[in-house]
Structure formats: structure tokens, C-alpha cells
Amino acid sequence: MSTLEIKDLHVSVDTPEGAKAILKGVDLTIASGQTHAIMGPNGSGKSTLAYSLAGHPKYLVTDGSVTLDGADVLAMTVDERARAGLFLAMQYPVEVPGVTMANFLRTAKTAIDGQAPPLRAWVKEVGQAMDRLRFDREFQERSINEGFSGGEKKRHEILQMELLKPAIAILDETDSGLDVDALRIVSEGVNRVKEATGLGVMLITHYTRILRYIHPDFVHVFVDGRVAERGGPELAERLEAEGYDRFVNA
Amino acid sequence: MTTFHQHGDGPAASRALRLASFDPAAFDRPSGREEEWRFTPVTQLGSLFEPSDLVPDAAVTVEQAGGATCALVPKDHPSVGTTPAPGDRVAAAAWQAAEQAFLVTFDGAGQAGPAGEVGEADRTGVTWLTARGGAAGQEAAPSAGLIVIEAKPGARGTVVIDHVGQAYRAGTMEIVLGEGADLTVVTLHQWAPDAVHVTSHRARLAKDAHLKHVTISTGGALVRVTPHVALEGPGANLELLGLNLTDTGQHHEAQLFVDHAAPNCTSRATYKGALLGEGAHSVWIGDVLIRGAAHGTDTYELNRNLVLAKGAHADSVPNLEIETGNIRGAGHASATGRFDDEQLFYLQARGIPEVEARSLVVHAFFNDLIGRIGRPEIEARLTGLVDQKLAAVMARLGLSLGPGGGAA
Numbered sequence: 001m002s003t004l005e006i007k008d009l010h011v012s013v014d015t016p017e018g019a020k021a022i023l024k025g026v027d028l029t030i031a032s033g034q035t036h037a038i039m040g041p042n043g044s045g046k047s048t049l050a051y052s053l054a055g056h057p058k059y060l061v062t063d064g065s066v067t068l069d070g071a072d073v074l075a076m077t078v079d080e081r082a083r084a085g086l087f088l089a090m091q092y093p094v095e096v097p098g099v100t101m102a103n104f105l106r107t108a109k110t111a112i113d114g115q116a117p118p119l120r121a122w123v124k125e126v127g128q129a130m131d132r133l134r135f136d137r138e139f140q141e142r143s144i145n146e147g148f149s150g151g152e153k154k155r156h157e158i159l160q161m162e163l164l165k166p167a168i169a170i171l172d173e174t175d176s177g178l179d180v181d182a183l184r185i186v187s188e189g190v191n192r193v194k195e196a197t198g199l200g201v202m203l204i205t206h207y208t209r210i211l212r213y214i215h216p217d218f219v220h221v222f223v224d225g226r227v228a229e230r231g232g233p234e235l236a237e238r239l240e241a242e243g244y245d246r247f248v249n250a
Numbered sequence: 251m252t253t254f255h256q257h258g259d260g261p262a263a264s265r266a267l268r269l270a271s272f273d274p275a276a277f278d279r280p281s282g283r284e285e286e287w288r289f290t291p292v293t294q295l296g297s298l299f300e301p302s303d304l305v306p307d308a309a310v311t312v313e314q315a316g317g318a319t320c321a322l323v324p325k326d327h328p329s330v331g332t333t334p335a336p337g338d339r340v341a342a343a344a345w346q347a348a349e350q351a352f353l354v355t356f357d358g359a360g361q362a363g364p365a366g367e368v369g370e371a372d373r374t375g376v377t378w379l380t381a382r383g384g385a386a387g388q389e390a391a392p393s394a395g396l397i398v399i400e401a402k403p404g405a406r407g408t409v410v411i412d413h414v415g416q417a418y419r420a421g422t423m424e425i426v427l428g429e430g431a432d433l434t435v436v437t438l439h440q441w442a443p444d445a446v447h448v449t450s451h452r453a454r455l456a457k458d459a460h461l462k463h464v465t466i467s468t469g470g471a472l473v474r475v476t477p478h479v480a481l482e483g484p485g486a487n488l489e490l491l492g493l494n495l496t497d498t499g500q501h502h503e504a505q506l507f508v509d510h511a512a513p514n515c516t517s518r519a520t521y522k523g524a525l526l527g528e529g530a531h532s533v534w535i536g537d538v539l540i541r542g543a544a545h546g547t548d549t550y551e552l553n554r555n556l557v558l559a560k561g562a563h564a565d566s567v568p569n570l571e572i573e574t575g576n577i578r579g580a581g582h583a584s585a586t587g588r589f590d591d592e593q594l595f596y597l598q599a600r601g602i603p604e605v606e607a608r609s610l611v612v613h614a615f616f617n618d619l620i621g622r623i624g625r626p627e628i629e630a631r632l633t634g635l636v637d638q639k640l641a642a643v644m645a646r647l648g649l650s651l652g653p654g655g656g657a658a
Contacts, residue, residue: 054595054599055598055599056595057591057595077598077604078595078598078599078604079598079599079600079601079602079603079604079607081599082598082599082600082601083601087599088599090596090599093596094592094593094595094596096593096596096597096610096611096614097614097618098613098614098615098616098617098618098621099597099610099611099613099614099617103610104597104600104610107602107606107610108597108600108601108602111600111601111602111603111606112600112601143614143618144596160600164600164601
């Protein structure tokens with residue numbers, strides 16, 4: 001049982017015109033087994049929240065706290081956060097030519113677990129996870145994300161999540177750019193991991209489409225760097241009907 | 251139609267008009283201001299400009315003959331001296347000073363027909379040669395080497411020439427491919443720390459020939475390789491690959507000239523370097539000329555440099571000259587930078603400690619290139635060589651990564 005607790009989080013980025021505040025006091029608590037949808041218009045700071053939690057050096061935390069089971073996440077390096085149990089499925093997964101997916105997955109698993117996985121069991125586990133995500137196993141010999149389609153990159157993120165078994169996963173617009181079939185495969189993957197490991201999920205999305213496949217327990221409407229409204233799944237249905245206008249123009 | 255596309259601040263003169271001659275006296279003694287010498291520390295090259303100062307030394311050790319026939323032959327042998335003329339004074343001096351050539355011939359025998367007294371496996375295996383200088387730490391006399399590699403029409407072959415020890419050498423390598431020949435030439439420059447080696451590689455490709463030319467520079471104080479490849483037959487295909495690991499006290503230079511003289515030829519040049527220590531200097535100049543007759547040309551050249559230390563410098567100058575509009579493609583890219591922060595972030599975000607992530611990225615940078623050689627036994631040896639040189643440097647860099655880096 002894990003809890004990610006975000007309190008009064010303020011984050012800014014450097015711009016040519018000086019530091020610009022993006023997050024302006026975010027409060028959010030996610031526990032194992034829960035799914036929180038973070039919805040909001042473009043530019044509201046949703047991705048900044050995701051990258052800040054993962055520790056991307058571009059984002060500067062100016063106030064607030066983030067803890068995972070009481071441990072200070074903001075004091076951790078990027079890799080320490082991952083080893084503590086946080087996972088960020090990125091909106092734009094990075095290509096790393098020359099590092100094979102197989103080498104990458106094994107290296108990451110070894111780092112997360114603190115010891116190398118038993119080889120035969122690992123090969124089998126990776127292969128089966130790839131099969132479930134409709135991934136050709138031959139992708140393992142390809143460089144990380146190089147030449148992958150948009151859908152393959154997203155499935156690769158979910159594959160990593162399934163294999164690394166984090167406590168809390170942040171899915172940053174995992175649904176963007178996916179066709180209906182890919183969206184279903186990815187969503188099934190997320191639900192499967194939730195079922196198997198009790199994963200807590202922060203699901204960042206612009207659209208309600210993915211919520212038909214991954215059912216949120218809580219919906220947070222994100223506007224101008226903070227949560228403007230909270231509710232249950234019914235809030236997503238309202239957004240579907242009304243859009244974000246009433247928040248943006250409020 | 252002529253489009254001239256040059257980067258950098260050098261004089262804009264067509265590569266087609268550049269002086270080429272077998273006579274060293276045709277070239278003025280370089281001052282360092284000349285286009286072909288402007289990045290090279292010419293003061294270290296004194297004797298290499300003077301053929302009379304150079305001792306001919308064509309000796310090469312055959313470690314494994316593979317599919318080749320190897321022999322020392324006189325310079326007037328009909329297989330010698332058939333490639334384009336030298337393009338600079340050191341190359342001309344090396345040519346004039348040489349008395350014999352080490353001739354490596356792939357004639358295609360035993361490759362398709364019945365195995366003779368030499369087994370099939372040997373005939374298709376890699377040819378490993380070593381050009382050995384003197385003992386490290388001792389002063390080396392100025393010398394001139396001449397190696398000729400020929401692949402007869404239809405022949406296939408792979409040759410690796412390893413350069414080790416101490417040397418002060420001007421070299422020539424001639425590479426001749428007959429119609430439909432398929433040849434891979436790998437030169438490894440592992441020289442002792444004080445070695446100086448300036449070598450001119452000159453190649454000509456007949457119709458439908460395929461040359462893969464690989465230059466790996468890890469050793470020496472100054473290594474300068476100038477591959478000049480004339481694509482003379484229609485449909486010829488050239489791959490140029492280069493890799494340098496350049497540390498403090500080292501100058502590694504590659505100046506290539508790809509001369510598209512015939513229709514429907516393809517060339518790809520990919521050079522990657524890492525600058526590992528303060529004061530390290532690498533130079534890459536990529537001249538590609540597409541002559542008027544070379545319609546249907548497809549060419550692309552790329553240079554990437556990874557700067558891992560402060561005070562290191564990479565010069566990178568692609569030049570593309572196009573004399574016909576009727577081509578399939580022509581492009582180039584050049585980039586020099588430090589680590590890709592997004593790649594590091596991605597790997598670290600999966601729990602991989604910073605030092606390990608950096609090591610993965612650096613190795614990946616080169617694995618990508620080594621993997622294109624296509625001969626596992628060569629790739630394994632190169633990977634070992636790169637790993638060995640990087641290990642020391644990564645340890646050095648690891649110490650300076652600062653707090654938090656690599657905490658497990």
C-alpha cells in the first residue's frame with residue numbers, strides 16, 4: 001500500500017523572459033489501487049506536473065512538497081524516484097539509438113530490483129508481456145523507440161510499466177495519437193497491471209475517450225496550474241458534454 | 251547548373267579544381283593556412299613533407315590471410331599506382347619515397363568454385379594485417395608505407411589493417427575495386443601515444459562495385475586520414491564509416507573526398523567521434539562532389555561528435571558541390587554536443603543510475619556505428635577496444651558527476 005502526496009506544489013520554468021510559474025499550488029493524494037484522471041485544456045500545466053514529479057531538470061520546484069509513503073520525493077534524483085516506485089509513461093518517449101530494448105529493459109529491471117532478474121524467467125516474462133501488448137518479440141533487438149510508430153512507443157511505455165511494477169504510475173497523455181485499437185490495447189495493459197499489482201494511477205488526458213477503457217475513481221479538472229474542480233466519474237461525463245469553456249472563461 | 255554549398259570560413263573553391271599530383275614538388279610546403287591543412291598542426295609534420303627524409307617501409311605482418319593473396323611487390327607492378335593522384339604534399343611525398351608496395355589481392359578464387367588446397371572457410375574469412383611501428387617511447391625514424399588492396403571483378407573480401415606501436419609515418423593506401431566487387435576495408439589506428447601518422451587512402455570503384463571503408467582512430471598523438479574515393483562506374487556504392495576516441499594530447503582528423511563521377515552511384519558517410527579529455531581535438535571535413543555526368547546520385551554524409559570534457563574541440567565541415575540537378579538525393583548533417591539530456595532523463599526515469607545511463611548512451615553512440623560493419627568478429631574486437639578506452643574515461647567522468655549522480 002503506497003501513497004503519493006502532493007501538497008501546495010509550485011513549479012516554474014526558465015524562459016528567455018525569466019522564470020515563469022506554471023504550477024500554482026497543486027494538492028493531490030493518490031493511493032495504491034486508485035485511478036485519478038487529471039483533465040484540462042492545453043497549457044494548463046498537466047505535463048509540467050508529470051515531469052516535475054519524475055524530476056526532469058527543466059522544472060524548478062519553488063514551493064510545496066511531494067512525498068511517497070512519507071519519503072521526500074523532491075530530494076531524490078530522477079533514478080532514485082523511479083527506484084522508490086514512481087513511473088512516468090511519457091507523452092513523447094525518447095529514442096536512444098544503439099541501446100537495444102532488451103538491454104534497456106534488463107538494465108532498468110536490475111536497477112529497480114537491486115539485483116539482476118533470473119535470466120530464463122525474465123526472458124519468458126518479457127516475451128509474454130510483449131505478446132499481451134501485441135508487440136512483435138523481435139522489437140527487443142531494436143534500439144529504444146527508434147523508428148517506432150506513435151502507437152508502438154506508447155505500448156513500449158506500458159510494457160516497461162508492466163515489467164518494472166511501480167507503486168504509482170503517471171500516464172502523461174498516453175492516449176494521444178492512438179487509434180481505437182491501440183487505445184484499447186494500451187488501456188487493457190494499464191487495467192491488467194492495476195489488477196495484478198494494485199498500481200495507483202495518475203491518468204493525464206485532454207480527452208474523455210480513454211476513460212471509457214480506464215475507469216477513474218476521481219476526476220480533477222486542471223486549469224491554470226491548479227486543480228479547479230474535483231469530483232467522481234460523473235465530472236468527466238460533464239466535461240464530455242460541456243468542454244472546458246466554463247473553467248477557462250471563469 | 252552548379253550549386254556550391256560550404257560551411258565554415260574557408261576559401262570557397264571547387265574540390266574539382268584542387269591540385270592533385272604524384273610529384274611532391276608540385277605542392278608548396280604547407281604553412282597551415284592552406285584549405286587542406288588549416289585544422290592540422292603542421293609544425294609536427296616537418297619531415298613528412300620531404301620525400302628524401304622518409305625511409306621506405308612497406309612491411310606488413312599477415313596475421314591471417316583470409317580470402318586474400320598478400321605479397322611485397324615492386325612499385326612498378328601493374329596493380330600499383332592506378333588510383334587518383336595524391337591531393338596533398340604528404341601524400342605525394344609518401345608516394346615518391348615508397349619503393350615497394352604491400353599488395354593484397356582478392357581475386358575471387360575459392361569463393362564460389364570448389365575448394366582447393368586452401369579451405370573454403372579460410373578463403374572467405376577476414377584478412378587481418380598489422381602494420382607495426384617501433385617500440386613505444388622510442389623515437390621513430392620518418393617512414394613511408396604503401397599498401398595496395400585490389401578486389402578483382404566479382405570478388406568479395408574483408409581486410410583489417412591494424413596500426414600499432416611507435417611511428418612517424420606518411421602512408422598511402424590504394425584501393426581498387428573491379429566491376430561488381432564487394433570489399434570491406436577496416437583500418438585501426440591504435441598507435442602508441444607519441445605516434446604521428448598521416449595517410450592518404452585513394453580508391454576507385456568500377457561499375458556496381460561496393461566498398462565499405464571503415465576508419466577507427468583511438469591511438470597516436472596525430473592521426474590524419476584522407477580518404478579520396480572516385481565513383482567511376484555506374485551503380486557503384488560507397489559506405490564510409492569513421493570512429494574516433496580522442497583524449498588529451500591527441501589530434502584525430504578525417505578529410506574525405508567522395509567524387510561522384512558516374513551515374514546512379516550511392517554514397518553514405520557516417521563519422522562519429524567522442525572527445526574525452528581537455529585539449530582533445532578532432533577534425534572532420536566531408537567533401538562530396540557530384541559531377542555533371544553523375545545523374546541519379548544519392549549521397550548523404552553525417553558527422554556527430556560527443557564532447558565529454560571541457561576544453562576539447564571538434565571541427566566539423568561538410569561540403570557539398572552539385573553540378574547536376576538530376577540527382578536522387580544529396581544531404582549532410584553535422585552536430586557536436588554534450589550528452590543528450592533527454593536520453594539521460596529517459597534512462598534515469600526507469601531507475602538506471604546516472605553514471606550507468608551515461609555509459610549506456612556513450613556506448614550506444616558507437617554501437618550504432620560498429621554494428622554497421624557487418625562482420626561479428628570485427629565488431630566484437632572493436633567493441634572491446636572502445637569499451638577499454640571508454641572505461642577509464644567513464645570512471646574519470648563518474649568522479650566529476652557531482653552529488654546524487656549514480657547513488658544506488
